Amino acid sequence: MAYALQQLINGVSLGMIYGLIAVGYTMVYGIIGMINFAHGDVFMVGAFVSLITVLLLGIGGGAAGPGALLLVLLAAMAVTALYGWTVERVAYRPLRGSFRLAPLISAIGMSILLQNYVQVAQGARVKPTGTLVPGGVTLMQSEGFNVQFSYVQMLICVVTLGVLAGFTLLVTRTPLGRAMRACEQDRKMAALLGIDTDRIISLTFVIGAALAAVAGCMYLLRYGVIDFYIGFLAGVKAFTAAVLGGIGSLPGAVLGGLLIGLIETFWSAYFSAQYKDVAAFSILILTLVFMPTGLLGRQEVEKV
Amino acid sequence: MKPAAALRDAALAALVAFGLFAPLVGLRTEVAEGGLALRGRWDDVAWLCLLAFLGRFALMALAGRRLHVSVPAWLHRASRYAVPCCLGLVVVLPWLPFVERYELDLGILVLTYVMLGWGLNIVVGLAGLLDLGYVAFYAVGAYSYALLSLSFGLSFWVCLPLAGILAAFAGVLLGFPVLRLRGDYLAIVTLAFGEIIRVVLTNWVSLTGGPNGLSGIPRPGLFGLAFTSEEGGFADFFGLEYDPVHRVIFLYYLILGLALLTNWVTLRLRRQPLGRAWEALREDEIACRALGINVTVTKLTAFAIGAMFAGFAGSFFATRQAFISPESFTFIESAIILAIVVLGGMGSQLGVAIAALLLIGGTELFRDLAEWRMLIFGAAMVVIMVVRPRGLVGTRTPSIALGERRAIGGNYVSEGH
Numbered sequence: 234m235a236y237a238l239q240q241l242i243n244g245v246s247l248g249m250i251y252g253l254i255a256v257g258y259t260m261v262y263g264i265i266g267m268i269n270f271a272h273g274d275v276f277m278v279g280a281f282v283s284l285i286t287v288l289l290l291g292i293g294g295g296a297a298g299p300g301a302l303l304l305v306l307l308a309a310m311a312v313t314a315l316y317g318w319t320v321e322r323v324a325y326r327p328l329r330g331s332f333r334l335a336p337l338i339s340a341i342g343m344s345i346l347l348q349n350y351v352q353v354a355q356g357a358r359v360k361p362t363g364t365l366v367p368g369g370v371t372l373m374q375s376e377g378f379n380v381q382f383s384y385v386q387m388l389i390c391v392v393t394l395g396v397l398a399g400f401t402l403l404v405t406r407t408p409l410g411r412a413m414r415a416c417e418q419d420r421k422m423a424a425l426l427g428i429d430t431d432r433i434i435s436l437t438f439v440i441g442a443a444l445a446a447v448a449g450c451m452y453l454l455r456y457g458v459i460d461f462y463i464g465f466l467a468g469v470k471a472f473t474a475a476v477l478g479g480i481g482s483l484p485g486a487v488l489g490g491l492l493i494g495l496i497e498t499f500w501s502a503y504f505s506a507q508y509k510d511v512a513a514f515s516i517l518i519l520t521l522v523f524m525p526t527g528l529l530g531r532q533e534v535e536k537v
Numbered sequence: 538m539k540p541a542a543a544l545r546d547a548a549l550a551a552l553v554a555f556g557l558f559a560p561l562v563g564l565r566t567e568v569a570e571g572g573l574a575l576r577g578r579w580d581d582v583a584w585l586c587l588l589a590f591l592g593r594f595a596l597m598a599l600a601g602r603r604l605h606v607s608v609p610a611w612l613h614r615a616s617r618y619a620v621p622c623c624l625g626l627v628v629v630l631p632w633l634p635f636v637e638r639y640e641l642d643l644g645i646l647v648l649t650y651v652m653l654g655w656g657l658n659i660v661v662g663l664a665g666l667l668d669l670g671y672v673a674f675y676a677v678g679a680y681s682y683a684l685l686s687l688s689f690g691l692s693f694w695v696c697l698p699l700a701g702i703l704a705a706f707a708g709v710l711l712g713f714p715v716l717r718l719r720g721d722y723l724a725i726v727t728l729a730f731g732e733i734i735r736v737v738l739t740n741w742v743s744l745t746g747g748p749n750g751l752s753g754i755p756r757p758g759l760f761g762l763a764f765t766s767e768e769g770g771f772a773d774f775f776g777l778e779y780d781p782v783h784r785v786i787f788l789y790y791l792i793l794g795l796a797l798l799t800n801w802v803t804l805r806l807r808r809q810p811l812g813r814a815w816e817a818l819r820e821d822e823i824a825c826r827a828l829g830i831n832v833t834v835t836k837l838t839a840f841a842i843g844a845m846f847a848g849f850a851g852s853f854f855a856t857r858q859a860f861i862s863p864e865s866f867t868f869i870e871s872a873i874i875l876a877i878v879v880l881g882g883m884g885s886q887l888g889v890a891i892a893a894l895l896l897i898g899g900t901e902l903f904r905d906l907a908e909w910r911m912l913i914f915g916a917a918m919v920v921i922m923v924v925r926p927r928g929l930v931g932t933r934t935p936s937i938a939l940g941e942r943r944a945i946g947g948n949y950v951s952e953g954h
Contacts, residue, residue: 267721288566335927339922342915346915346918353912469728469729518726
């Protein structure tokens with residue numbers, strides 16, 4: 234029981250990270266109907282910028298105050314958002330209206346480019362930072378097993394929920410959010426009604442990248458070790474989450490992220506840690522085969 | 538565009554470049570005593586910003602000016618002989634005076650990718666099914682050969698068809714669940730399938746040796762003649778002086794033969810009902826169903842035949858390296874093969890060969906810059922796609938034509954599901 238509760242806490246905090254990345258996938262897919270393959274690597278860039286800011290502020294290796302952490306988060310979001318904007322501008326915008334495979338290949342190229350760029354710029358070795366937010370609360374104790382809810386996990390839950398609440402307000406209450414939803418429903422019609430669709434798409438990438446940066450920062454705080462390759466696996470799993478929740482649906486992405494995080498954690502706790510990736514991928518395949526629209530997705534109508 | 542506006546735009550580009558590169562290039566994290574430390578590299582950032590400024594300015598200056606390159610008539614006439622000439626060159630390559638061991642190895646590598654590209658072209662280019670997990674079948678072929686020959690002592694020539702059949706079986710296995718999926722969903726499921734195969738290969742240690750892989754895979758012989766210096770070997774039988782290059786030349790012709798087989802089968806199939814059904818499926822699935830084409834069988838055969846050629850290529854890879862490990866079958870390989878097919882121009886056999894030569898041979902030029910190689914590779918993928926979204930070869934030859942067979946523009950061909 235205690236063991237299961239601990240796994241639940243671990244799974245939810247991991248799932249929050251996946252959910253944040255998944256929102257970026259689902260937003261881009263909703264608006265321009267492409268898989269932004271480079272999004273996982275944008276998340277990785279976010280983690281690296283967080284690491285560099287941590288070192289710049291000189292808080293590596295020890296406990297960090299809330300002010301410093303906020304600064305790290307904001308810096309990561311700003312720089313990563315710029316990366317998101319540039320990726321869209323350079324690799325995707327020239328291909329808009331082109332045939333469908335071209336942006337996909339361009340995105341794969343961008344993913345390879347970003348990965349190797351960070352490898353060249355920052356070196357291939359893993360970067361350990363040590364624990365930045367130590368300590369935690371012991372929730373319960375049974376049979377000599379402590380259920381820990383660490384401060385990092387609390388921070389992840391609070392920050393993620395806060396960011397997602399702000400994001401939901403942005404999408405549902407502001408003119409920008411309305412324009413984004415309009416573009417998602419019908420880009421051509423939105424353009425006819427005077428919405429600058431190019432600008433909205435750019436902003437979508439910027440917001441998606443900023444959310445990925447939050448995820449990257451949280452990942453760094455939680456695991457304390459990053460390398461240039463973390464983006465690929467996290468990206469594929471977050472995409473799985475987006476598909477599981479129903480691609481195009483924002484609550485679905487968060488729900489899918491939580492489910493994937495829980496499944497992965499429980500699978501490694503009770504069955505086999507080596508095959509946890511197989512579990513995540515199998516769920517992706519099963520979802521698509523039996524429920525192609527995901528949990529909260531809309532039914533697609535086949536037109537001739 | 539006015540120079541002032543262009544200058545302002547270029548300055549903005551430089552500013553963006555500063556924002557991008559200042560944190561990640563300007564400050565390098567390094568492992569130092571007691572944790573990580575930062576080292577400034579501001580001169581590199583300055584160079585990158587200058588590069589962005591000049592690059593953007595040049596782009597703005599060239600914008601609106603179309604480059605017109607007219608092909609002279611004699612070149613157009615000569616292009617008809619280009620394919621036979623290239624083929625002839627490829628066949629005599631091992632006997633050319635300047636070709637050494639290194640060039641031969643590079644040739645084998647490029648031909649392997651040409652074969653994989655042609656194999657994937659059946660699935661992506663002809664049937665229009667986007668497959669991002671093609672490397673899984675390559676892995677199935679390689680491990681089939683390695684395991685069959687290591688455990689049962691079967692020879693390469695017996696294992697080759699078996700590996701192809703097993704890979705085709707894996708293709709059908711993947712094909713069944715994805716029959717109803719299209720487009721990006723199909724891509725992501727095939728990607729997941731490829732990753733599952735790789736994770737299983739890594740973790741099933743008792744069968745596959747896990748991350749350490751399998752080594753000591755037997756080399757193939759020519760009609761029972763082994764390429765060794767011993768008596769009864771190839772050199773001894775023909776009364777030649779023993780030279781390790783003999784085997785490399787043999788492998789070169791082996792992969793050339795396999796690649797040409799792939800091409801020949803593809804070209805023949807395109808004229809048969811099955812190949813026509815593939816192309817019809819790519820153009821319009823609903824129309825296919827309405828005309829009574831069995832969509833399930835058509836899709837499964839495309840997956841199976843594409844996978845079979847990957848299986849052949851995989852067993853060739855295993856026998857050439859004599860060592861395989863899951864590291865050779867990562868997602869990046871699938872991405873490279875798909876990039877070869879799309880960059881070459883989907884459905885164009887010649888384009889695939891050119892793209893394989895450019896991408897694999899081209900990045901080999903940068904082999905001394907180990908880390909930079911893939912960086913340049915990724916950048917090249919983006920640039921080629923942005924400049925030529927329809928691939929390097931912009932024309933396609935229709936499979937059937939009324940009257941004269943004429944090349945048509947690539948954009949008249951649908952890209953499938």
